[in-house]
Amino acid sequence: MSLEAPEPSTHADVGVTEEGLDYDALESLLGDAVIGRETHVNAEAFVVRPDRVANALSVLKEEAGFDHCSCVTAQQYEDRYESIYHLKKYDDPTQEVGVVVPTSVSKPASQSGESVYRTADWHEREAYDLVGIDYDDHPDLRRILLPETWQGHPLGLNYDQEQHQVVPLTEHANPLQEDHQEGADTMFLNVGPHHPATHGVLHLKTTLDGEQVADVESDIGYLHRCEEQICQQGTYRHQIMPYPDRWDYISAGLLNEWAYARAAEDLADLDVPEYAQIIRTMSAELCRIASHLLAVGTFAIDVYGDFSAIFMYAFRDREVVQNILEDLTGQRMMFNYFRLGGVAWDLPEPREEFFEKTRDFLDELPTRLEEYHNLISSNEVLQLRCVDTGIIEPEVAKDYGCTGPVARGSGVDYDLRRDDPYGYYDQLDWDVITEGGCDNYSRVLVRLREVEESAKIIEQCINLLEEWPEDEREIQSNVPRTLKPDADTEIYRAVEGAKGELGIYIRSDGTDTPARFKIRSPCFSNLQALPEMAQGEYVPDLVAALGSLDIVLGEVDR
Amino acid sequence: MSSHNQDTTGAQTTQEARMGEGVDDRFNSKLREAFGSSPFILTKFDSFMNWVRGSSMFMLQFGIACCSIEMMHTYAVKHDLDRFGSGVPRASPRQADVIIVPGTIVSKFAPRMKRVYDQMPEPKFVVSMGSCTCSGGPFQEGYNVVKGAEEVIPCDIHVPGCPPRPEALIYGIVKLQERIAKGETSPVTVKPYELEEFGDLEDDELVQHLADQIDEEDLVMRYNWAESP
Structure with a gap:
């Protein structure tokens, strides 16, 4: 804490x-x-x-x-x-x-x-x-992202991308046909891949025992859009940076861009000016607020029902954040604002207006958060649904590699912003939030309280930026036009994304494109823990547990 | 009139406040005034039906990728798509008139999307949102990415952008409403990828290789990556 x-x-x-x-x-x-x-x-x-x-x-x-x-x-x-x-x-x-x-x-x-x-x-x-x-000795070695009938392994060296592929629709098992899986009382139920509660295109194969979940298996890959292949085709300097925005697309773009920027900068040994680091820290935390607000808003939908007030409130506040980010980067969602060695451009002119707008948002935020707490965390209905449901113990969470609010909601004190400092975080005054409840409620509470911490960070960054001398506003260091890191240099670097540890592994081969680009997605690991949280619970608690994991399928499937 | 209430509290009920004083004229809308004294209008039945269709569209609640976030913003406060008579998201395809396809379509998802589209009742309309549904967008070169929604289902309106702003999506949907109201039909499009029974596929090396994995009657989608546009 x-x-x-x-x-x-x-x-x-x-x-x-x-x-x-x-x-x-x-x-x-x-x-x-x-x-x-x-x-x-x-x-x-x-x-x-x-x-x-x-x-x-x-x-x-x-x-x-x-x-x-x-x-x-x-x-x-x-x-x-x-x-x-x-x-x-x-x-x-x-x-x-x-x-x-x-x-x-x-x-x-x-x-x-x-x-x-x-x-x-x-x-x-x-x-x-x-x-x-x-x-x-792997217990269940099957394809996970591509369909079972896929031919070849696309990131292998001898893959022919032009060969035909046949994809069957058989995974839509008829729930009435497969009625009795084990014993007389279980029923098989498909949730997804098109279902409002799955937050995208996730397919949950659930086996129900009465109203309780006997078994749940996530079937992913419905949004596997070859992010790693695309990044391996792009040049380090400019062509890769637009893609991180699209991994975790819930306005967490700058946090993702930072993951790539950090890995590539350490790989090629580039410096980032202090002024740019402050801008990065500020804008990344704005993204975290937007991302957590959506997580809370959609979680309220999952638990309360269709398009409720909290969802509208959250989206109202997100619009304000997106406006600020649009002023800064020129885009509402796909920012493409970070560059290796800094950021694309300085704060928008007139700067006072930008500071004022951001401060107005921060000043308003405590009142808004109080309202969220009134509507969500102190709401009896939500507490009944969320306290002591979807439990994941800290040791189990660690075993599954859970990070981010999911781990912190289970009392695992792990935040890369503090533990593996980057950017300007170690110079600022803020706290890592943990909650010991291990349940759905704790995870929501962690997100709401992290919004407060992010606001603290942004405020300090604004104060710093405002007083920064005009002739020292260096936004980019000197980066070679074509980056060619030494052959066979390997690096794994991670940052604290909105959902947890977002890591990048890059191996260079001496050319201007990576030989291997691997994305460690926090949602991928967090989602894997879903059966631990949902088995033995009621079906509505499965939906609540899934909502509290706050997965985004673009990042799960990449 | 609930005189009982007035006796005890003296306050107006909500109903009384709405009704106001005098004759009840809540149903005499501006539209009614425009019609004049006659309660009838004369029009062709088809025109009337088209106008009705275009003025009250139910959207399928269908999120795929990044664009669905902007789609949610379009539904939510500030942009509020419902102002235009076209923003009630329905979770079931059986209740929906319009499907907005908001995101990248990959090989595993295309058969499912086709199935969802088939479940919608006629007449149905498709708005393809974002560059990925126009052409595959930034992921066009991916080994797993279908090069546009039109490869799988016919599209009425394309809204390009990555992602399109809510304003752009609203513009696209209002354009679609205009077209529906005018009774314009969508152009016939070529769909290279159809769901077909495995047994009906041309018998080549790949089909023979998969024969022991897939039943004859199973529906499959066969992708020809080299020849798709």
Whole structure:
């Protein structure tokens, strides 16, 4: 609840020293599973034998305290396939380590990490789907984003994009036909992919026992629009930046752009002027407010009913934020405002008008928030629906790699803005919000209270910007016209997006486009935890749990 | 008149306040005045039906991607699409007249969208919103992206933009209403991708390869990425 980092846990933290991680100590911990070492920009990585993956991961998790498997990246080289497990600690995300698992081209199979980190389940399915690596002992290795009948693995090197594909409609199982799945009392029910409560195009295969959810399985991929392929085709300097806006499209554009900007700037070793960092911090927090408002508004729809007052209130306030952002960036939603090394342009002239407009919004916000609290958090109906429903315990949340308001609603004190500082956050006075309820109610409360914190940050940024000397307003550093980072440089960097840890893995091959561009989406991991929250609950609580996760399918499917 | 209420409190009821004094003339609207003394108008039945259709459209509550956020803003306060008689979102396709297609359509979703469209009752209209539904937009080169909604269902109005502003969407919908009111029909469009039974597909290598995975009677959509426009 403060800027102080939480107390380190009781793990035996092998290799933790004053100067950073002692990777040699970690390597000796892994023993003969390690067959090499790689140096990535963010951390060292151990090359591990494909048949010892679970063992190596389990040692790193249990004995060295790496309890957060934030991402699994798969890629194909000319001579091998490779899976990289990016591990971190929830207590201190600056302590990172990579586990690289090479496999042969002829038979790309390695051991699954699912038994160690639950979150690896979906990540490995995605790796199988898009790149074509097999994972032994994986409980359920099927395609996840593309249809079951898809031919080839599109992010592999030999994929023919022009071949025909046949997509069947069979997944629309007739609910009456599949009536009795186990025993006499269960019923199969499709929710989605076109359903108002799924916030987009998500398909939930639910098995009901009476009115309770016996089993729920998310079927995703209805908005898989090849973001990674498109980014791999674009040049670093300008062609990639428009796309992050479209991952998490709920006005969180600038937060996403920052994820790419941070990864690429660290990869190519670019500086960002302080003035630009303040503008970035301010505008990103405006985006966070807009995003949380929509989350709260649509959650109210899910819980109360069709197009209710709260939805209209939230959209009224979003319009104000969008107007401010439009003044700044020229666009309501797809901002494309950040540049590598800074931002596109300075604040709009006359600056006083912009400051006044933003201040008016901030001054109004406490009253608006009070109104939200009256309508939402102190509303008895909502409390009955949300308190103690959709429970996810902190340890389970960590196992699934949950981040953002979902983790913080379960009391996991993890916020990259404070724990892995970037931008101007570490110079400002604000708090990380956590709630210990672990239920739907806590998650909504976290979002509402984070809006207050964001407002605090924006206000401080405005004060700084207002007093900044006119001749020192440097908005971009000197960036080469064509960026060509050194060949085989690898980096995984994350920022705190609206939904949680939004990470980017980039591998460069010496050209002006990335060889591999992997997006670690917070919604992808958060959604994976849905069965834990919904099983045994009533159907309406499933909908409430889904709403409180605040997923956006553009980011889940990418 | 509820004299009982007046006896106890002396205050007006809501109903009394609405009725006002004197003769009840709530139903004598401006329109009625325009008709004059006769309560009848003379018009062709078709024109009347078209005018009715264009003036009261139910939208399908159908969100796909980024554009659906701007679509929600169009429905919500400030832009309030309902002012134009066309903004009541219906969650079921069986109750909807118009489907706004707001976002990128990918291979897995196209058959489902076609199914939703088929479930809407005639006459039905389609507004394709955003560049993705015009051509695939920024994702046109993706291996999984259908190059526009028109590949799957016929479209009446295209609203380009990424995403279009709410004003642009309102303009597109009002244009559609005008066209419906005038009785104009949509141009016939070519749809390369249809739902068909697997057994009816041309028997080539791919179909033979998939034969043990898909039943003969299953509906499938076959994508020809090389030849789609």
